[in-house]
Amino acid sequence: MNFQHTEERRMLADTLNRFISEQYGFATRDEIARSTQGFSTELWARFAELGVIGALFDEASGGFGGGGFDISVVFESIGRGLVVEPFLDTLVVGRAIARSGGDLQNAALGSLIDGSRIVALAHGEPDSHYELARVATTRARRSVNGNSGVWTLHGAKAVVQHGEHAQVFLVSARTSGEDDAEAGITLFLVPSDATGVSVRGYRKIDGGRAAEVTFDDVTLGDDTVLGSVDHGFATLEYALSCGVLALCAEAVGAMDVAKDYTLDYLRTRKQFGVPIGSFQALQHRMADLLLEIEQARSAVINAAAALDGERNARERAVSAAKYSIGRIGTRVAEECIQLHGGIGMTWELPLAHYAKRLVMIDHQLGDEDHHLERFVALGAQGR
Template identity: 85%
Template sequence: MNFQHTEDRRMLADTLNRFVSEQYAFATRDRIASSAQGFSSDLWNRFAELGVIGALFDEADGGLGGGGFDIAVVFESLGRALVVEPFLDTLIVGRAIALSGNDAQKATLGALIDGSRIVALAHGEPDSHYELSRVTMRAQRSGDMWQLNGAKAVVQHGEHASHFLVSARTAGADDAQEGITLFLVPRDAKGVGVRGYRKIDGGRAAEVTFDNVTLGDDALLGAAGVGFATLEYAIGCGVLALCAEALGAMDVAKDHTLDYLRTRKQFGVPIGSFQALQHRMADLLLEIEQARSAVINAAAALGAERRVRERALSAAKYSIGRIGARVAEECIQLHGGIGMTWELPLAHYAKRLVMIDHQLGDEDHHLERFVALGAA
């Protein structure tokens, strides 16, 4: 199998890496991440103009790529700058619409790709514990309408989304794959409540409540009761994206640490000349390359049949969670006390790596899932 990027992907990576290095310096990122909005509308539009959002979607849907390696290239570059704009949910919701949406819903993909519409995934619940099929929010038929009641947790950029992709149960037990229905819910629908807050690793999220929200059949994404497959695939795209983002962040943390070891002196010599530290750094470099291999494998498997795809994604997420935590810990320890200071970018990279482990399932969850998929 040829893992070399195409010329288009190399050009995309070069363009995006150059853009974030010039326009998304750490001071800029820190200001944006701590702002009241949690992201920059101006930069979001500029990303769209560069074709970065379009690279996440197939040409048939108005995009420029859409393959697993396209997603990996984009998010690895975003991870290098800790970009906080709403790429992840745009990818997840957009791919769900592309897979299962009707003609009218698919017509809205252009607004996602050009950056004029922001959407958010509202799936996780306070007690779901990463289990994709655990959905307790209810949607009940009332005449020719649907009524939604329940709450969703940690909805990324929920305050500024025009629509939510909401999972609700229309039949079955709380943890059954059957009976999950997907809805596209307008942010301004009567009964929708949003409470925003800052995230620990930058940007904003929200708790979203649904109190007798009434919707017609035109809000359904796909058929009623069979939304799990769409949800699993779309979130799988998000898992790949997070893994690639973590890889980009690891590379930067590694580079910062190598630079520190070469310049920080003790006893008149750079501390990087100490053999014990050289051994620790060499081990870390090997771990990062293992993470890179896991991301490549997941990107290659994104278009495969369900079991192969999901095993590769869970393997990558497990590897990224384990290795990301080690990279964060080792880089901070090799820096010493300065590694924990707020002013040093490394501390923010370490924090983001730890938080990525907890998005869309941590390493323990994905290890169990990998084993379960192998036994199926």
């Protein structure tokens, strides 16, 4: 298999990396991440103008990419710059709409690609423990009003990225079945200004903002249902596989920068009159780290190649990648900080922020323990 990127992807990566290095330096990023909004509307629009969002979707959806390697190219660059704009939720929600949306819902994808509409995934619940099918507290019931169906949505979602500024939430709700059953999950596109929707935002430890979203008897029409009633799990699983791949690629980009910072420090920091990088013990630690990063990169390549393949192979590949990223990302964060010494923990040093992001990526959309168990379970299903 040829793992070389196409000319178009290389051009996209070069353009995006150049834009981030020139317009999204660490000082700018830190100011944006700590702002009350948690991201920059202006820079989000500029990312859209560059075609970065469009690269995450295929031509049928109004984009010009959409493959696994397109996603990995974009998010690796995002990881290098610690970009906090809402790329991940735009990808996840947009791919869910593209997979299962009706004509009217698919027509709205254009507003996601041009950056004019902010969307957010509202799926996780406080006691779900990363289990994708566990939708217990958020429920929807249907009644009939004249000739059209009316749904009443009630419940709460936790850690909704950019929830304060999203105009639309993709909400998973239990419409039938047991709390942890795959059947019985329905997806709804809920306007954030609908009566009964309340949002409480907060800052995240790794930059940007998230929110807790509560739905108090929100009335919805049939046109808000994404896909088929009770059969939203497959769409959700696929969209989140795209999200897991994106997070893994982002982590590889962050690892590369953390590695470069550390190598530079080892070459310039002197002890006993010589650079500490000349000490054999530190050279061995750094060599081991470089091998681990390349293993993580290989896992991302494997997941990207499997994204559009058969379901079981796809899910095993993304879980394998997420497990690898969780383990390796934590090690990269710890080793790079230790090799820097005490300065590695200071707020002013960008490395500390890359380390935080790597640790938090492990806890987003399932940690390494969850994905290891899932990988094993999917393997048993495939026998």
